[in-house]
Amino acid sequence: xxxxxxxxxxxxxxxxxxxxxxxxxxxxxxxxxxxxxxxxxxxxxxxxxxxxxxxxxxxxxxxxxxxxxxxxxxxxxxxxxxxxxxxxxxxxxxxxxxxxxxxxxxxxxxxxxxxxxxxxxxxxxxxxxxxxxxxxxxxxxxxxxxxxxxxxxxxxxxxxxxxxxxxxxxxxxxxxxxxxxxxxxxxxxxxxxxxxxxxxxxxxxxxxxxxx
Amino acid sequence: xxxxxxxxxxxxxxxxxxxxxxxxxxxxxxxxxxxxxxxxxxxxxxxxxxxxxxxxxxxxxxxxxxxxxxxxxxxxxxxxxxxxxxxxxxxxxxxxxxxxxxxxxxxxxxxxxxxxxxxxxxxxxxxxxxxxxxxxxxxxxxxxxxxxxxxxxxxxxxxxxxxxxxxxxxxxxxxxxxxxxxxxxxxxxxxxxxxxxxxxxxxxxxxxxxxxxxxxxxxxxxxxxxxxxxxxxxxxxxxxxxxxxxxxxxxxxxxxxxxxxxxxxxxxxxxxxxxxxxxxxxxxxxxxxxxxxxxxxxxxxxxxxxxxxxxxxxxxxxxxxxxxxxxxxxxxxxxxxxxxxxxxxxxxxxxxxxxxxxxxxxxxxxxxxxxxxxxxxxxxxxxxxxxxxxxxxxxxxxxxxxxxxxxxxxxxxxxxxxxxxxxxxxxxxxxxxxxxxxxxxxxxxxxxxxxxxxxxxxxxxxxxxxxxxxxxxxxxxxxxxxxxxxxxxxxxxxxxxxxxxxxxxxxxxxxxxxxxxxxx
Numbered sequence: 001x002x003x004x005x006x007x008x009x010x011x012x013x014x015x016x017x018x019x020x021x022x023x024x025x026x027x028x029x030x031x032x033x034x035x036x037x038x039x040x041x042x043x044x045x046x047x048x049x050x051x052x053x054x055x056x057x058x059x060x061x062x063x064x065x066x067x068x069x070x071x072x073x074x075x076x077x078x079x080x081x082x083x084x085x086x087x088x089x090x091x092x093x094x095x096x097x098x099x100x101x102x103x104x105x106x107x108x109x110x111x112x113x114x115x116x117x118x119x120x121x122x123x124x125x126x127x128x129x130x131x132x133x134x135x136x137x138x139x140x141x142x143x144x145x146x147x148x149x150x151x152x153x154x155x156x157x158x159x160x161x162x163x164x165x166x167x168x169x170x171x172x173x174x175x176x177x178x179x180x181x182x183x184x185x186x187x188x189x190x191x192x193x194x195x196x197x198x199x200x201x202x203x204x205x206x207x208x209x210x211x212x
Numbered sequence: 213x214x215x216x217x218x219x220x221x222x223x224x225x226x227x228x229x230x231x232x233x234x235x236x237x238x239x240x241x242x243x244x245x246x247x248x249x250x251x252x253x254x255x256x257x258x259x260x261x262x263x264x265x266x267x268x269x270x271x272x273x274x275x276x277x278x279x280x281x282x283x284x285x286x287x288x289x290x291x292x293x294x295x296x297x298x299x300x301x302x303x304x305x306x307x308x309x310x311x312x313x314x315x316x317x318x319x320x321x322x323x324x325x326x327x328x329x330x331x332x333x334x335x336x337x338x339x340x341x342x343x344x345x346x347x348x349x350x351x352x353x354x355x356x357x358x359x360x361x362x363x364x365x366x367x368x369x370x371x372x373x374x375x376x377x378x379x380x381x382x383x384x385x386x387x388x389x390x391x392x393x394x395x396x397x398x399x400x401x402x403x404x405x406x407x408x409x410x411x412x413x414x415x416x417x418x419x420x421x422x423x424x425x426x427x428x429x430x431x432x433x434x435x436x437x438x439x440x441x442x443x444x445x446x447x448x449x450x451x452x453x454x455x456x457x458x459x460x461x462x463x464x465x466x467x468x469x470x471x472x473x474x475x476x477x478x479x480x481x482x483x484x485x486x487x488x489x490x491x492x493x494x495x496x497x498x499x500x501x502x503x504x505x506x507x508x509x510x511x512x513x514x515x516x517x518x519x520x521x522x523x524x525x526x527x528x529x530x531x532x533x534x535x536x537x538x539x540x541x542x543x544x545x546x547x548x549x550x551x552x553x554x555x556x557x558x559x560x561x562x563x564x565x566x567x568x569x570x571x572x573x574x575x576x577x578x579x580x581x582x583x584x585x586x587x588x589x590x591x592x593x594x595x596x597x598x599x600x601x602x603x604x605x606x607x608x609x610x611x612x613x614x615x616x617x618x619x620x621x622x623x624x625x626x627x628x629x630x631x632x633x634x635x636x637x638x639x640x641x642x643x644x645x646x647x648x649x650x651x652x653x654x655x656x657x658x659x660x661x662x663x664x665x666x667x668x669x670x671x672x673x674x675x676x677x678x679x680x681x682x683x684x685x686x687x688x689x690x691x692x693x694x695x696x697x698x699x700x701x702x703x704x705x706x707x708x709x710x711x712x713x714x715x716x717x718x719x720x721x722x723x724x725x726x727x728x729x730x731x732x
Contacts, residue, residue, distance in 0.1 A: 074261070
């Protein structure tokens with residue numbers, strides 16, 4: 001305490017040992033926050049070019065793109081529209097949140113993670129029925145219905161391989177169908193070929209009620 | 213887990229698996245192992261979404277689960293495995309250099325899907341290879357499975373732990389406890405995969421016929437499970453790391469001495485590839501006779517010359533090769549010095565090397581030994597001190613620690629310095645990724661437009677449009693927009709390459725930190 005106020009600039013240790021000689025100017029005090037992008041003192045090492053670097057770059061971008069397309073990329077469910085629209089019924093919705101697009105080996109996973117999707121079967125087949133008359137190849141649609149049914153049941157690893165093959169085929173058809181729909185742009189074709197099955201009581205479960 | 217690691221992990225998860233998986237992964241990383249209910253409550257997502265995300269993460273070995281004694285299942289995220297996603301391109305490229313295209317595609321499929329059964333992997337790879345071949349040729353399964361077996365023999369891929377056999381009638385546990393013995397890990401099941409790769413979307417008539425025939429087959433064929441049911445394979449990342457380490461060692465030796473000595477070291481490493489456990493710091497001792505016999509054919513050097521080389525390597529102060537024939541971790545010091553070079557300039561690297569060698573030095577001694585003018589030396593030392601790369605050690609001359617009578621010595625604590633650098637690397641990788649995403653987001657509209665134009669062009673070309681129409685469509689993208697796209701592409705490429713580069717540094721530093729921790 002006795003030393004307080006005396007000899008303002010003195011430090012407790014011999015500054016020469018640390019290397020600041022007498023009379024050397026100390027850096028001025030800083031009055032502002034450090035700049036956002038301080039100037040670089042040394043140039044960065046040039047990036048590795050050459051065949052290896054370019055190949056790895058291409059690989060990296062390919063991987064990114066590929067992973068987006070895989071079923072492991074979990075997309076959040078489609079945002080709920082404010083009003084329920086008529087066209088919703090005819091659009092191929094993205095896989096519902098609770099469906100898994102690929103078939104893991106359920107024996108290797110804890111039981112609580114299994115997801116059952118039975119209840120959706122009714123809703124999924126209805127929009128596909130009018131589609132049957134549009135696509136020229138009925139057999140393809142039948143195959144697709146089959147694959148969807150299989151898909152929504154509990155999965156076993158036995159069907160894993162075929163599932164992947166069918167899914168590949170299904171993806172092809174899905175894309176084709178999407179193109180058609182976008183190209184047509186009118187409602188006419190869809191409703192013109194409506195074979196009336198969705199009109200009136202649902203054939204499956206409401207057959208008892210009277211038809212007016 | 214440091215903040216920087218956390219940030220990098222969530223960026224990686226988000227980029228490769230989407231936002232839902234990222235949220236789940238984040239929650240697990242931040243708060244440690246927890247059961248499903250708590251996860252659902254924490255993330256605020258729907259239970260089904262969380263379940264789906266967990267399935268994805270477990271499939272890719274990023275999360276593991278454990279049955280607690282009370283019966284609930286707890287999930288734990290594996291942060292170090294998530295960070296490896298950054299290194300996927302390097303693994304695939306290495307597989308390509310070692311085993312050609314089938315090897316590359318096999319490793320890629322395994323990395324993309326987490327784990328696959330052999331039949332599945334082989335069929336996928338054969339299909340992909342068939343697509344790239346000329347019309348009419350198909351890839352035979354035999355070649356691909358041959359590569360698969362070779363990959364398993366050299367331990368680059370390994371079997372996943374298996375589901376145990378449950379005795380009949382016993383209650384199934386809530387979650388299987390998967391286990392596998394070390395020796396079983398690389399055994400390829402004996403069965404023959406017969407078949408050829410199939411082409412997708414080909415316009416041939418016979419494909420249509422096959423398509424229809426294939427459709428009838430599933431009804432009959434789905435009843436039998438594939439021959440290797442339940443046996444899944446995954447990539448053995450540790451083995452790849454060992455390979456990278458060996459590569460680094462060899463190149464370091466090559467740059468210090470000459471080509472032949474690096475060949476010697478490479479031979480030694482190759483011989484002990486499979487016998488060394490992945491985390492060992494020394495290989496098994498090898499006699500010089502064995503080395504002599506295993507040298508590649510092109511190098512016909514005499515036995516005495518080989519002995520001379522070995523002696524040289526053993527005497528090298530960086531201790532690559534010890535007298536009894538094992539090789540050690542001298543590379544890491546060399547590699548870290550390379551990093552110093554780029555960060556602070558070569559003068560700093562000189563000071564650093566000096567401090568490493570002499571352990572403790574005073575200020576004046578540093579200036580003398582390094583032959584750097586006093587002012588510069590001071591400046592650099594303080595900068596390194598502020599970055600915590602070097603530290604001050606006080607040695608008092610008198611018992612009362614009076615500052616004027618104390619030695620202040622500079623010293624380097626290598627492990628701490630390495631860890632600090634590693635932290636910086638994680639931060640820079642995360643920054644790079646964010647910047648890249650930002651750039652892509654800013655130009656999203658333009659990117660989408662160009663994609664649409666390309667799609668239109670492709671479809672028009674397929675249906676045979678004239679050149680004039682094509683040109684018209686191309687002009688939908690104006691000149692300045694084209695330039696903007698070019699700049700964007702160049703920037704994104706640069707950022708991607710730097711991410712790869714940073715990952716290489718991360719690898720070196722991580723191995724170093726790991727090896728120092730083991731030695732303690």
